[in-house]
Amino acid sequence: MPENTPTPGAVPEGAADGTPHLQFRDVVKKFGDNTVLDDLNFSVSQGERVTLIGPSGSGKTTILRLVMTLEELTGGYIDISGQPLQYTERGGKRVRVPDKQRRRTTTQIGMVFQHFNLFPNMTVMENIIEAPVHVMGLGRDEAADKAEALLDKVGMAWKKDARPSQLSGGQQQRVAIARALAMDPEILLLDEVTSALDPELVGEVLGVLKDIAAETDISMLIVTHEMQFARDVSHRVMMFDQGSVVEQDSPEKIFTEPEHQRTQDFLRAVL
């Protein structure tokens, strides 16, 4: 079982020229009349792990889905290493980035969802090699070797020929993590990856993620209700409510002496 605890320490310095790895600029997201994100600005540096906390319905999943381009921005911009993801500014106008370029940019981003959504009709191995073979054009043998190594890392190599339905929720989620890593993401998005699990299965998944945080420099944007985990892996915690960032600081500061009443109330309710 994994047992590394990453030591976040100092926030990584990031790109030499200071370009954020992920940047939200004046982001607005509406669903009909419902304004979910209201002029949201934040960034994540290269190698930084940022955790988003905040009440249910506050827009955390929407933020991650926008980065995956699973949702369309209503206003503003998201940049990946300074490159526009969905929209760009040209001659003072907001211009849509073509689908092909969007798809190319999103191959650098991996996401693990609350509900594992593995392909049910494929084996564990097939789930993992699917995107590397069909999106990245990797040969099957090479993809399988890599998948085997990743499955080993998440402790699931022994189940490579099983179907998702034959696995526990924790095992499925570990496979989903391996599947996301198989695409060599530079940015990893984690959306409440343990909240659909029985309590006794949470630890094995968080252990795997702590190992990955300790061993890689993948930038991460994490949504979780596991406050100890947030404390262990994050360089920075952002308290988010009603469409904007309430406050952000080191985990020590946020969890021991938050400035804002809304953060204090939220933490009192979840801890």
Ligand SMILES: Nc1ncnc2c1ncn2[C@@H]1O[C@H](COP(=O)(O)OP(=O)(O)O)[C@@H](O)[C@H]1O
């Ligand atoms: N596809 C959608 N269509 C309409 N409303 C949506 C959709 N997705 C999310 N919402 C609304 O956006 C708000 C934020 O949702 P969400 O991002 O899931 O919050 P969180 O992840 O913080 O719980 C909620 O009011 C939710 O009902």
Ligand SMILES: [Mg+2]
């Ligand atoms: Mg959510």
